[in-house]
Amino acid sequence: MAVLVFADHDNTTLKDGTNKTVTAALALSSDVDVLVAGKGAGDVAKAAAGIAGVRKVLHAESDALGQGLAEAISGLIVPLMAGYDALLTPATSLGKNFSPRVAAKLDVAQITEVVEVVDGSTFVRPIYAGNALETVQSSDAKKVITVRATNFKAAADGGSAAIETIDAGPGAGKTAFVDQKIVRTARPDLTAAKIVVSGGRAMGSAEEFQRVIDPLADKLGAAVGASRAAVDAGYAPNDYQVGQTGKVVAPDLYVAIGISGAIQHLAGMKDSKVIVAINKDGDAPIFQVADLGLVADYKTAVPELMDALTAAGK
Amino acid sequence: MKVLVPVKRVIDYNVKVRVKADQTGVDLANVKMAMNPFCEIAVEEAVRQKEKGAATEVVAVSIGPVQAQETLRTALAMGADRAILIQTDQDLEPLAIAKVLAAIVAEEAPDVVIMGKQAIDGDNNATGQMLSALLDWPQAAFASELVLSAGSAKVTREIDGGLQTLEVALPAVITADLRLNEPRYASLPNIMKAKKKTLDVKELSALGVDTVPRLKVVKVVEPPKRTGGVKVENAAAIVSNLKSNGVI
Numbered sequence: 103m104a105v106l107v108f109a110d111h112d113n114t115t116l117k118d119g120t121n122k123t124v125t126a127a128l129a130l131s132s133d134v135d136v137l138v139a140g141k142g143a144g145d146v147a148k149a150a151a152g153i154a155g156v157r158k159v160l161h162a163e164s165d166a167l168g169q170g171l172a173e174a175i176s177g178l179i180v181p182l183m184a185g186y187d188a189l190l191t192p193a194t195s196l197g198k199n200f201s202p203r204v205a206a207k208l209d210v211a212q213i214t215e216v217v218e219v220v221d222g223s224t225f226v227r228p229i230y231a232g233n234a235l236e237t238v239q240s241s242d243a244k245k246v247i248t249v250r251a252t253n254f255k256a257a258a259d260g261g262s263a264a265i266e267t268i269d270a271g272p273g274a275g276k277t278a279f280v281d282q283k284i285v286r287t288a289r290p291d292l293t294a295a296k297i298v299v300s301g302g303r304a305m306g307s308a309e310e311f312q313r314v315i316d317p318l319a320d321k322l323g324a325a326v327g328a329s330r331a332a333v334d335a336g337y338a339p340n341d342y343q344v345g346q347t348g349k350v351v352a353p354d355l356y357v358a359i360g361i362s363g364a365i366q367h368l369a370g371m372k373d374s375k376v377i378v379a380i381n382k383d384g385d386a387p388i389f390q391v392a393d394l395g396l397v398a399d400y401k402t403a404v405p406e407l408m409d410a411l412t413a414a415g416k
Numbered sequence: 417m418k419v420l421v422p423v424k425r426v427i428d429y430n431v432k433v434r435v436k437a438d439q440t441g442v443d444l445a446n447v448k449m450a451m452n453p454f455c456e457i458a459v460e461e462a463v464r465q466k467e468k469g470a471a472t473e474v475v476a477v478s479i480g481p482v483q484a485q486e487t488l489r490t491a492l493a494m495g496a497d498r499a500i501l502i503q504t505d506q507d508l509e510p511l512a513i514a515k516v517l518a519a520i521v522a523e524e525a526p527d528v529v530i531m532g533k534q535a536i537d538g539d540n541n542a543t544g545q546m547l548s549a550l551l552d553w554p555q556a557a558f559a560s561e562l563v564l565s566a567g568s569a570k571v572t573r574e575i576d577g578g579l580q581t582l583e584v585a586l587p588a589v590i591t592a593d594l595r596l597n598e599p600r601y602a603s604l605p606n607i608m609k610a611k612k613k614t615l616d617v618k619e620l621s622a623l624g625v626d627t628v629p630r631l632k633v634v635k636v637v638e639p640p641k642r643t644g645g646v647k648v649e650n651a652a653a654i655v656s657n658l659k660s661n662g663v664i
Contacts, residue, residue, distance in 0.1 A: 112577070170575065171582075172545065172555055195576045199557050202510065202542035206549035211511050211630035214540045224634065229539055233433040234442055237634040276585035277554040280570065284578040297664075322664065333594065340560065340574045340595050346539060347594065355663050365432070372642050376663050378654055384647075393645035394654050406651035414655050416664065 103222065104133040106160075106182065108175075108191040108201075109150050110251075112284075113140045113168050116149035118294045119192035121256035123249045127190045128155050128257065129219040135160060136263075137182070139175055139270075141168020151263040159263050164270035169282070171274040172200040178271030180207045183244060193248040193350075194293075201248050210242035215350075217253040231346035232369030252293065252352035252373060285341065292342070295325035297355045298374070300344055303331035304360025304381070304400060311337040314404050315359060321411055327351065327371075329361045345370035360400045363388025380404070417564060417586075418473045419462040420526035421496065422517055423455040425480050425487040426537045439635040442537075451487045454532025456494075457592040460599040461562060462530050463495035470564040473497050475524060479516050481505050485615060492610035493602030499613065500524075504620035504627075510538070512627035514546035519623045521551060526587065528569060533558050533591040548589035556584050558593040 105127040110117040120136065127134045135158045138147040147161040160182070166174035179200075183189060189204060191197040193215045205212040217235070218226035224239045225247065292298065299322060301315040311332065319326045328338035330345050344351055346369040356374035361367060363379070363386055371377070372391055379392035382399045389395040396403055427433060427442070428450040434443045451459075465471040476491035478484040479502040488499035502516055521529065534541040548555035556571035560579065563570040564586075572581045574593045584590075602610070620627065648654055658664045 169580070172557070176549065195558060195574060198541050199545065199555075199575075202540075202545035203549040203555065205542070206511060206514060206546035209511075211509055212540065212542045212546075213631065214538075214542060228639070229636070230427070230433040230442060230537060231539065232639060234435050234636050235639050236636050238631040239634050240631055242630050275554065276588075277556070278583045280581040280583050282575070282578065282580045330594070339578075340593065341577060343594075347534060347536075355658065366429075376658070376661070378658070380651075389647065390644045391642045394657055395645070395647040396649075396651060396654060397647060398651075403651050407654060410652040410655035411664075413652075414659055414664075 103131040103187045104135065104185065105131045105188045105190060106186040107134060107136045108189065108197065109136050109138045109146060110192040110194055110196065111138065111140060111143060111146040113143045114145065116146045117291070118256055119194060119251035120150065121153055122251035122254040123190050123192045124153050124155060124257040125254040126216065126219055126249045130188055130222055133157055137179070139167040139178055141165055143168070147265050151265050152259050152261050154258045154261040156261050156263040159265045160268050161265050162268050162270045164273065166274040166279070167270060169279045170196045170199070171277055171279065172203050173277050174271060174274040175200040176203040176207060177273065179204050183208060188245040188247060190247050190249050192251045197248050201246060205246035208244055208246065210244050210246055211240060213238060213240060213245060213247045215250045216247050217250050228369065231366045233365060250350055252350055285339065289319060290325045292325040292327055293349050293351055295353050297322045297324035298327050298351050298353045299324045299357045299359065300327035300329065300361060301332055301338065301359050302329040302361030303335055305332060305337050308337045314400060318404060318408060321408060321416055329364070329367045331364070358388050358392070359404060361388055362386045363391065417471045417527045418475065418524070419465060419471045420521065420524055420529045421458050421462045421474060421476050421491065422529070422531045423459060423476055423478050423487055423491050424452040424535045425449050425478065425484045426452045426535055429453055429536055435636055435638045439637055441633065441636050449483065451490050452532055452535045454534055454592055456599040457594070457596050458530045458532050459491045459494050459496060460597045461592055464597060465564055466495065475500065475526065477502065477517070477520055479504065479508060479513055479620070488615055489610050490602065492613045493607045494600060497613065499615045501615065501617045502620050502623065503617055506620070506627060508627055509629055509631060510540045510542040510546055511630065513543050514550055515625045516620065516623060516627065517547050518550045519625050528564065528586055529589045531589070531591055533593050544589050544591035551589070554584035554588040556582050556588060557591040559590050560593050560595045562590060562596065
């Protein structure tokens with residue numbers, strides 16, 4: 103059995119989710135290749151070749167691949183799958199975009215957001231916003247799988263796989279890239295951050311969200327997240343959303359400010375090592391998962407928290 | 417321009433989901449059902465495109481049990497022109513749904529399919545992308561803004577770290593993300609009017625589509641419960657606790 107792992111990257115840096123997906127792939131087979139599809143992504147290919155356990159890196163370059171267009175990525179991967187029994191992709195927005203397309207072209211099911219590999223055809227995945235875990239057994243000859251990377255340990259570095267340049271494939275066809283706005287931030291990436299500070303609907307406005315959450319995050323060197331309610335209300339960008347329909351995070355420390363803890367939010371952060379919650383409603387469900395809970399209005403509690411952090415040398 | 421909007425009947429998003437004791441699935445008996453929230457956003461978008469004059473007809477389609485007619489009536493009350501139910505009691509996987517939708521597209525010949533990015537039961541986030549693959553149409557998934565014009569659509573989509581704008585040639589499949597719009601509540605007069613709109617019912621078997629499941633559900637269990645910790649008196653106690661446990 104040979105497995106192809108799709109590398110998650112921004113054309114410059116290889117993302118940690120790739121190493122974690124390699125771990126999931128190594129649970130299926132020892133023949134694991136990594137595909138780096140991008141534009142000017144030579145450094146990414148080198149980094150992927152350094153992941154321990156990787157047999158070979160396939161490197162394809164084109165504008166459409168660099169832009170992450172689903173038609174181009176799918177068009178590249180589908181013929182490659184003649185040589186593989188499984189495709190594993192980190193379940194990022196990019197992965198979720200093209201992976202089902204590959205599955206349909208191969209006429210197989212997609213096994214979505216796998217959290218555990220039971221055996222070569224049996225996998226565990228969350229359904230109903232993480233309120234249930236489903237074990238499924240696939241009867242398809244080839245498996246197309248997206249991986250919830252936070253549930254796997256990152257494969258170590260120390261490998262020295264060969265890099266093979268391959269043809270970029272057929273391109274994006276009738277889809278044209280217009281432009282892209284990536285929010286540049288000095289903060290760590292939400293899904294890879296060791297600390298995450300999230301704000302909820304209690305913030306009341308985008309200005310208040312930035313006034314309260316951003317300085318606390320910066321003091322802790324944390325990424326900023328938000329509940330779906332805060333995103334829905336326009337207080338925070340969609341990209342901040344932590345939850346079943348947003349990003350799934352598992353940092354060492356998760357700080358929830360003014361978040362009630364709807365099931366769909368808990369599904370996105372309950373695997374965090376330590377959870378701190380500040381909410382003025384003592385009955386809020388967030389306290390049922392929080393290791394440290396403070397029943398208080400964030401307006402007084404967050405400044406006190408900032409002061410206490412300063413006093414502690416942060 | 418004709419818009420096809422697939423909608424799914426799912427457990428209402430406010431209902432606490434319970435896993436059956438025999439681990440065969442989630443308990444659906446006597447549970448409130450509703451239109452999948454992302455499907456509502458898709459219906460709303462299609463109706464708005466019609467109100468703007470960009471679309472001329474909105475056709476809602478659902479694949480499910482006889483009760484999915486209620487979900488389609490909701491779509492009609494929101495402003496869809498007519499509806500089609502492909503009736504089946506079988507629980508279909510995304511690939512099978514995409515194949516059924518492809519058969520409907522062949523009959524209806526819409527210029528664009530607008531659908532939710534994800535159903536909140538299976539959480540697969542796959543059907544729209546699969547449909548566009550089967551049809552060999554362009555796809556624009558996770559849309560937060562849609563401008564339809566003759567022969568093409570300009571779609572802004574939610575991507576990792578920001579937003580991306582694509583121009584796709586029509587026909588195409590577009591999937592709706594959370595911020596595309598805020599769906600309306602159907603007014604009582606519109607609910608009454610919806611009862612008179614056309615709702616065609618067809619048996620799934622009549623379409624001759626391969627819907628054999630590819631995945632066998634071995635078991636469905638509740639996730640391990642996380643137990644809550646302690647409540648502290650003030651913010652300083654949080655910091656001292658985190659510090660003494662080496663978290664910060």
